[in-house]
Amino acid sequence: MSQYAVSLFIFRRDLRLDDNTGLNEALKLSGQVLPCFIFDPAQIEPHSYQSKPGLQFMLQSLSDLQQQLQSVGGCLALYRQTPELVIRQAVAEHNIQAVFINRDYTTFSRRRDYALQILCAELGIALHCLPDALLTEPEQALKSDQTPYKVFTAFYNNARQFHVPLPRPLPSHNFLNITSSYSDPVAAVPLTINPSIMKGGRQQALQGLERLDRYVDYQHQRDFPAQDATSKLSAHLKFGTCSVREAFYAITTQLGSEHPLLRQLYWRDFFSHIAYHFPQVFGRAFVEKFANVYWDNNPDYFQAWREGKTGFPIVDAGMRELNATGYMHNRLRMIVASFLVKDCHINWRWGERYFAQHLVDYDPCVNNGNWQWAASTGCDAQPYFRIFNPWLQQQKFDPDCQYITRWLPELAGISAKKIHQWNKQQLACDYPAPMLDHSRESQIAKQRFKQAAEQ
Incomplete structure (x- = not known):
């Protein structure tokens, strides 16, 4: 018998079904899972750090995610309101007993997720926050005195000792399908498409992973901008159209366990850990x-x-x-x-x-x-x-x-x-x-x- 009859999974920077840690956990512990994406006004309304190219990539990735869900009998519920209102509505209308999310590390994300923790406690429902976006968590790769590394090479040597789980496909599933505010991501956030921006979506991410063997000479060619010598997976990793574990194993399988592309994945971890442990970096110099x-x-x-x-x-x-x-x-x-x-x-x-x-x-x-x-x-x-x-x-x-x-x-x-x-x-x-x-x-x-x- 499932621990929860109905749970809510909120997609955020993890726009895929396969190897999605939080979604996998929700499906394992729940009789039914309502998958949703929330266009939070705090992020969608214009602000000084908003990326329109990133927004376009995200909308395309959400459209692709909607198709992925439909292919397995599901439907992505879309909301343009605050997470608090969505969760309260889900509890009232669908008797949600738990909320599942994947962890994020910025100051904004941590404040948002702390507010979710308080809200879920108030409503008497569970909140599960799972590690998904990084190869190592900020609490893992620490010095012997349990303080964070401030030098990348030392961090890298430590972080590489931690096992990276193999990617897991979408498990057996039972999605709760509802009629939500929007049926199409583009309808929720109208945007003029710029065809010069790289296209978002799971299929593009998989194509990028499949052709990594082209970068066998990455170490020597990566600094020459006239050459097509970089993976261009950064946007896919940012929005989670592929997982960092999928990228890790695609690199090791096609290029070997010492290929310098792996080092780039750990730089991503390093900067995320620094931002987590030293959130003041978003406002002033670290030094x-x-x-x-x-x-x-x-x-x-x-x-x-x-x-x-x-x-x-x-x-x-x-x-x-x-x-x-x-x-x-x-x-x-x-x-x-x-x-x-x-x-x-x-x-x-x-x-x-x-x-x-x-x-x-x-x-x-x-x-x-x-x-x-x-x-x-x-x-x-x-x-x-x-x-x-x-x-x-x-x-x-x-x-x-x-x-x-x-x-x-x-x-x-x-x-x-x-x-x-x-x-x-x-x-x-x-x-x-x-x-x-x-x-x-x-x-x-x-x-x-x-x-x-x-x-």
């Missing part, structure tokens, strides 16, 4: 001595950076790719972040917010960790005196300017040699001259960080 670095915050420089009109070809190409597609190659993310912080002297939080608004794979923990790494303010970050030289970066990683000319049509027809010397001579075209002197500004950045460290 306290760099909290008072002086920033110019020049609005003209920020606008030029946003629009890809700085006169630094590799920087501008990266920003235009982001603006057009919601995606940017990881090497470019580091270059443009370093340029904004160390060359333009603009607070890294401005860039963090802009990426949040435009990345299809926006993950608050990972985005914050990457920006603080590039800004030298974060945990195990790039030392402040090591500053990306955009001219050397483009010569090394886009030597033929294939990536640059793909995104900067103004430079089409100009030789790679002349593009690499754009800081020394500009030709008659619509592309601007460099708006600043990298050598000079990098020295200023070093001085400011040094002064902040000595205060």
Whole structure:
């Protein structure tokens, strides 16, 4: 006999049926499970960190999830109201006895889930919160004194010792089907579709997992943005159209247990753990001595950076790719972040917010960790005196300017040699001259960080 007659499972960043820890547990312990997704106004209504590309990816993934459920005799209930109202309604109308969710790690998520805990206790129903999104939980990968790691390599060596469970398919199921507020995710949140944004959904995630063997030379090719040498699974992992365990075993099966792609999965864990243990990172520098670095915050420089009109070809190409597609190659993310912080002297939080608004794979923990790494303010970050030289970066990683000319049509027809010397001579075209002197500004950045460290 089941522990609960009817339970509610709330999909969040786990938009799949297979290998879904919370859903599996709900199905195991319940006679019937009502699957639902809640468009929480706190997240859906416009706000300063909302990603429209991410919202589009999520809506497509929800449509795909609806089809997955229909194929096994289920139906996804959709609500656009607060989780509290949905749960109260589910208890009143369907006699829900338990709520199942998968765990999340941001400050917002923890506050939301604590409120759910209080609500369920008030209603006399159970709340089950399961680990699902990471390879290791924040309470697992700790130092011998039970404090969190602050250096990635030490964290990685510890975290890899923990067994990663094999992915589990959808078990036997009995879904409770109801008529909800919306039958179509797009009807709940109308959005103009941008065809340049990568498509969401389980099928796209599975296709990505199946072709990982193409990245056997990832270690040597991953830094060259003109090549198709990165997995592009980040958005699928963010929204859970594939599980991190599926990604882990797809990599180990196709590429081996020491492949560097696995290390990227653990960086994701590391930044999530840092955000969990040190939630103040969302508002200020992790390294306290760099909290008072002086920033110019020049609005003209920020606008030029946003629009890809700085006169630094590799920087501008990266920003235009982001603006057009919601995606940017990881090497470019580091270059443009370093340029904004160390060359333009603009607070890294401005860039963090802009990426949040435009990345299809926006993950608050990972985005914050990457920006603080590039800004030298974060945990195990790039030392402040090591500053990306955009001219050397483009010569090394886009030597033929294939990536640059793909995104900067103004430079089409100009030789790679002349593009690499754009800081020394500009030709008659619509592309601007460099708006600043990298050598000079990098020295200023070093001085400011040094002064902040000595205060």
